[in-house]
Amino acid sequence: xxxxxxxxxEERLLQAIEMVGQQNLDGALKxxxxxxxxxxxxxxxxxxxxxxxxxxxxxxxxxxxxxxGMLVKHAPQPATSVLLSPEVQDQLQGLQDELRRRxxxxxxLPVEGSIPAELLMLDASVRQAMAIDASKSRLxxxxxxxxxxxxxxxxYVSVGxxxxxxxxxxxxxxxxxxxxxxxxIPGAKLPEFYGKGALTMNYPNDWDRLAGRSGSGIWLxxxxxxxxxxxxxxxxxxxxxxxxxxxxxxxxxxxxxPVLVREQLQWLAPQDVAxxxxxxxxxxxxxxxxxxxxxxxxxxxxxxxxxxDFMKPEGSTSxxxxxxxxxxxxxxxxxxxxxxxxxxxxxxxxxxxNLKASSKAFAKxxxxxxxxxxxxxxxxxxxxxxxxx
Amino acid sequence: xxxxxxxxxxxxxxxYSLFARPLAxxxxxxxxxxxxxxxxxxxxxxxxxAKLLEQGKATQAARQAESYLKQNPSxxxxxxxxxxxxxxxxxxxxxxKIFIALTKEYPNLPEPYNNLAVLYAAEGxxxxxxxxxxxxxxxxxxxxxxxxxxGDLYAGMASAAYxxxxxxxxxxxxxxxxxxxxxxxxxxxEEGSKPAVAxxxxxxxxxxxxxxxxxxxxxxxxxSSAKAVPGLKSATVSAAVTAAKEIKxxxxxxxGIKTADAKATVPQEPVAAPAPAKTVEVRMxxxxxxxxxxxxxxxxxxxAPERNTMKEKTAExxxxxxxxxxVKSAVKAWAAAxxxxxxxxxxxxxxxxxxxxxxxxxxxxxxxxxERIVGKSGISVTLHDLQVSVDGxxxxxxxxQSYVAGALNTRMKKTxxxxxEKGLWHITSEGA
Numbered sequence: 001x002x003x004x005x006x007x008x009x010e011e012r013l014l015q016a017i018e019m020v021g022q023q024n025l026d027g028a029l030k031x032x033x034x035x036x037x038x039x040x041x042x043x044x045x046x047x048x049x050x051x052x053x054x055x056x057x058x059x060x061x062x063x064x065x066x067x068x069g070m071l072v073k074h075a076p077q078p079a080t081s082v083l084l085s086p087e088v089q090d091q092l093q094g095l096q097d098e099l100r101r102r103x104x105x106x107x108x109l110p111v112e113g114s115i116p117a118e119l120l121m122l123d124a125s126v127r128q129a130m131a132i133d134a135s136k137s138r139l140x141x142x143x144x145x146x147x148x149x150x151x152x153x154x155x156y157v158s159v160g161x162x163x164x165x166x167x168x169x170x171x172x173x174x175x176x177x178x179x180x181x182x183x184x185i186p187g188a189k190l191p192e193f194y195g196k197g198a199l200t201m202n203y204p205n206d207w208d209r210l211a212g213r214s215g216s217g218i219w220l221x222x223x224x225x226x227x228x229x230x231x232x233x234x235x236x237x238x239x240x241x242x243x244x245x246x247x248x249x250x251x252x253x254x255x256x257x258p259v260l261v262r263e264q265l266q267w268l269a270p271q272d273v274a275x276x277x278x279x280x281x282x283x284x285x286x287x288x289x290x291x292x293x294x295x296x297x298x299x300x301x302x303x304x305x306x307x308x309d310f311m312k313p314e315g316s317t318s319x320x321x322x323x324x325x326x327x328x329x330x331x332x333x334x335x336x337x338x339x340x341x342x343x344x345x346x347x348x349x350x351x352x353x354n355l356k357a358s359s360k361a362f363a364k365x366x367x368x369x370x371x372x373x374x375x376x377x378x379x380x381x382x383x384x385x386x387x388x389x
Numbered sequence: 390x391x392x393x394x395x396x397x398x399x400x401x402x403x404x405y406s407l408f409a410r411p412l413a414x415x416x417x418x419x420x421x422x423x424x425x426x427x428x429x430x431x432x433x434x435x436x437x438x439a440k441l442l443e444q445g446k447a448t449q450a451a452r453q454a455e456s457y458l459k460q461n462p463s464x465x466x467x468x469x470x471x472x473x474x475x476x477x478x479x480x481x482x483x484x485x486k487i488f489i490a491l492t493k494e495y496p497n498l499p500e501p502y503n504n505l506a507v508l509y510a511a512e513g514x515x516x517x518x519x520x521x522x523x524x525x526x527x528x529x530x531x532x533x534x535x536x537x538x539x540g541d542l543y544a545g546m547a548s549a550a551y552x553x554x555x556x557x558x559x560x561x562x563x564x565x566x567x568x569x570x571x572x573x574x575x576x577x578x579e580e581g582s583k584p585a586v587a588x589x590x591x592x593x594x595x596x597x598x599x600x601x602x603x604x605x606x607x608x609x610x611x612x613s614s615a616k617a618v619p620g621l622k623s624a625t626v627s628a629a630v631t632a633a634k635e636i637k638x639x640x641x642x643x644x645g646i647k648t649a650d651a652k653a654t655v656p657q658e659p660v661a662a663p664a665p666a667k668t669v670e671v672r673m674x675x676x677x678x679x680x681x682x683x684x685x686x687x688x689x690x691x692x693a694p695e696r697n698t699m700k701e702k703t704a705e706x707x708x709x710x711x712x713x714x715x716v717k718s719a720v721k722a723w724a725a726a727x728x729x730x731x732x733x734x735x736x737x738x739x740x741x742x743x744x745x746x747x748x749x750x751x752x753x754x755x756x757x758x759x760e761r762i763v764g765k766s767g768i769s770v771t772l773h774d775l776q777v778s779v780d781g782x783x784x785x786x787x788x789x790q791s792y793v794a795g796a797l798n799t800r801m802k803k804t805x806x807x808x809x810e811k812g813l814w815h816i817t818s819e820g821a
Contacts, residue, residue: 036550043554050550057543091555 006248009039009228010156014106016048017099028052042228044102047095094231101137101232102156108136113270115142115149118178118260120268120280121340122149123354128253131260132239134159134174137232139220139241140265141249148273153248157220158230158240164263166203166237169215174237174261175203178341178352179218181257184250187222195222196243197250201259206311206371206383211347220259222246256354256387258341283340283351286372286379291357294323295333307373307380319384326366326386330359349374354387431457435466442470447477465495472504481508492524499525499532712779716807719814720775720786723805728770732759740808740815769793782809 004012012035019028032049036042116131122144129142129149141153159174160166166175182200190198198221204213215237222243223230229242239261241249268276286305293301302320310319327333334357341352351372356365367387372379434457441450454471458464472487485508491501502525509518526532719738726734736755745754762768775788786805792798806818 036553040553043556046550046554050547050554053543053547053550057540057547088555095554 003244004039006242006244007153007155008244009035009042009045009242010102013042013045013048014103016045017103020052025052025055029056039228041226044095044098044229047092048099091231094234097232098137098156098229105136105138105154105156109154110140110151110267111270112151113148113273114151114267115273116260116262116265117268117276118262118342119149119258120273120277120342121338122147122258123337123339125337126258126339126354129258129260130249130253131262131265132157132159133262133265134164135264139239141253155241155245155249156229158232158234160235160237161233163233164261166215166218167213170236171215172236174235174239175208175213175215175218176261176263176345177203177205177207178343179203179205179259179261181220181253181255181259184255185219186250190221193224194219195224196247197222199246199250199253205352206385207343207347207350207352207373210311210371210373210382220246220249258339260341280340280342283372283379284338287335287338287340287353287355290381291333291335294327294357295331297327305379305381307375307382309382311383319381323384326357326362327359328361330361332361333357333359336365351379431461431464431467435464435470438467438470438474442474442477447474450474451478465491469501472501476504476508481512484508492521497528499528502528709779712784712809713777716777716779716784716786716814717775719807720777720788720805721772723816724770724772724790727762728768730762730765730768732762735762738816740810740817742808742817743815744818746818746820765794767794784808784814 012031016028016031016035019025019031029049029052032045032052036045036049039045119129119131119142122129124144124147127144129144131140131142132138133140137156137158139155139157140151141155142149143152160172162172164174164176166173179201182202185194185198185200187195187197198219201218201220203218204215218237218239220239220241223240230240234240289301290305292298293305299320306319335355336358337354337356339354343350343352351370353370353372354368355370356367358365369385369387370381371383373382374380434453438450438454438457441447441453451471451474454467454474457467458471461467468487469491472484472491475481475484475487485505488501488505488508491498492505495501502521506518506521506525509515509521526536723735723738726732726738736758739751739755741751743751743754745751747754749757769792771791773789773791775786777784777786784807786807788803789800790803791800801821804820805816806820807814808817
């Protein structure tokens with residue numbers, strides 16, 4: 001059977017649940033029966049189906065005694081409770097939690113035009129962005145339409161067994177932060193467990209490293225064949241989507257698409273977007289200072305902008321020496337495709353910047369990713385990677 | 390709640406919806422044969438009134454019905470129609486009155502109960518509606534059996550679905566549906582009346598529900614039987630038995646339906662022997678809970694809390710309670726005597742007026758009972774859900790009986806009729 005399109009199975013499940021709300025139990029039963037037969041590995045749908053059937057049964061077990069006729073009954077097996085073992089109990093609770101989150105997520109979609117504040121300043125060259133709200137088990141997909149983000153999809157996701165806030169390898173938590181998609185790995189190259197494929201994320205990023213967070217291999221990936229979706233907290237730290245949803249993402253999103261991952265997203269109302277963006281522009285002044293300092297080879301200014309504990313990717317050269325090789329003779333440095341992502345956590349406040357520097361002196365543009373940390377009232381560059389070189 | 394629309398020949402298949410709520414459809418008639426031969430002339434009048442009603446001319450229909458009933462005050466079909474008209478005209482109290490009268494006079498007709506239930510439900514009296522619907526089901530033992538079987542099927546399908554949701558292994562698919570077969574249908578009580586022909590709309594609705602795409606191989610086996618057992622318009626007993634055998638042939642192990650050979654089980658039952666196969670006409674209302682169900686499935690899981698109705702007791706009621714207690718203890722003593730194979734005490738529980746269901750003489754019956762009871766190596770008789778109603782010196786006891794003797798293990802619903810004789814309650818009839 002052809003798999004249902006992305007989001008379709010959930011949509012049908014939610015429709016069935018809505019029918020229950022409208023007291024259309026038979027309609028709901030029919031809808032969810034069809035769904036479970038088309039998507040037989042959708043366990044949460046089976047739970048709804050079971051509940052509906054049981055509800056009908058419950059109305060009828062007290063059938064009255066007949067006034068005539070004779071019934072032959074075959075002694076049922078002693079009724080054993082099937083729901084008591086702890087694992088089954090956990091599974092049941094997990095599925096109920098999944099259902100609750102799916103229903104709530106659909107009921108509480110942010111107002112159109114709302115965006116997470118972290119994604120305030122995206123250049124038009126960034127075609128999509130993703131934001132994951134773990135508390136809602138939801139991944140929101142945005143399409144960048146001329147500099148303003150519009151939500152074009154939202155999908156159920158599972159996160160780590162022990163929740164959010166990864167700090168070390170093996171802690172079964174999902175990291176929080178601003179990440180970027182690295183590679184696409186087709187499912188055929190992966191064990192069955194990962195489903196239709198994986199999108200890698202750059203955890204740990206430079207901020208994680210600075211904060212001493214460890215671990216690796218945090219992916220967005222699909223589900224094994226026997227499960228349409230996994231329970232809300234089920235992975236070892238990866239973000240898991242249903243295979244149709246993952247396939248959809250693999251087909252439609254670009255490499256280096258930003259992925260914001262948070263326990264709970266803070267949404268910026270549409271009417272506040274412009275104002276906040278304006279406020280954020282003060283940071284652009286910092287970037288312009290940085291550009292000017294390089295154009296003028298102002299060593300003092302550069303020393304002031306680069307943090308003393310600057311992370312040296314290759315270890316040997318100082319950042320200034322490293323970029324000097326590029327910027328030598330370039331007095332006309334211009335910045336373009338500038339995107340600024342904000343992030344704050346207990347360890348500090350930062351800006352992640354993607355930009356391209358161009359100059360007549362360059363054969364081609366220089367792509368850089370920078371991590372700026374707020375130090376007092378100043379911003380200091382603590383990490384800088386040359387991308388795609 | 391069943392969407393049940395009943396049908397006069399000229400309105401065949403036309404569902405009649407009275408209320409906007411999904412539970413509401415009123416049966417608007419029930420076939421010409423129900424009341425021991427309605428005259429053709431009256432049928433014409435009824436058709437005419439029904440047609441008016443169908444055309445939305447309820448007031449005119451009401452006038453015609455009224456003038457007709459002046460001439461033929463006892464015409465049950467027209468009275469029924471009058472009730473439907475009243476409901477249509479939103480004269481619910483009037484309609485309720487008419488249907489109550491019909492249920493009293495014709496307690497074996499399910500349709501007036503159904504309509505009464507719809508009206509009660511429309512008034513928000515859902516508890517009363519459910520009670521009346523249960524009475525409707527009770528009008529025919531086949532309905533009750535089919536009803537219960539449908540419940541069992543849902544239970545089995547629910548069990549399979551839980552297994553899928555919770556990834557239970559096969560051993561733990563332990564909710565075993567019990568499937569009751571209609572092995573014998575006693576003729577309906579009123580003479581010469583054919584059982585009502587099942588309404589096609591109802592049957593279609595029911596079998597659709599039951600045969601909703603089965604999620605699993607297990608459920609598929611269940612639903613194949615569902616089609617055969619409760620939903621059929623006119624299923625013979627042999628067809629039902631065949632269906633049961635089909636289930637047996639399919640994957641019985643996982644589904645958990647045990648279908649033993651009915652014949653092997655029945656003859657050892659204490660009272661009734663199976664009658665030769667008769668045409669069974671089953672009419673199965675589609676159950677549709679009217680209770681509100683909250684949107685999250687988690688809410689569905691929780692059982693609806695039971696509402697209690699407080700009844701004030703009068704002295705009269707207290708006396709009745711005492712009689713009920715007496716009857717209960719008489720029934721329990723009867724079961725205890727049976728279980729302990731104390732045949733004298735067991736047979737003493739029966740009245741001299743007791744009529745054996747197999748038609749044999751009392752003496753002959755007692756002899757057979759004695760042989761059967763004494764001959765067993767051990768008997769266990771357990772009663773559940775004992776319910777007693779007392780009316781003067783007569784009483785009716787209904788219960789579920791589990792009977793185990795050797796390998797035989799049967800459960801059945803049983804009704805004992807008792808009467809008070811010299812202060813003691815004795816059994817005058819025993820029926821399943």
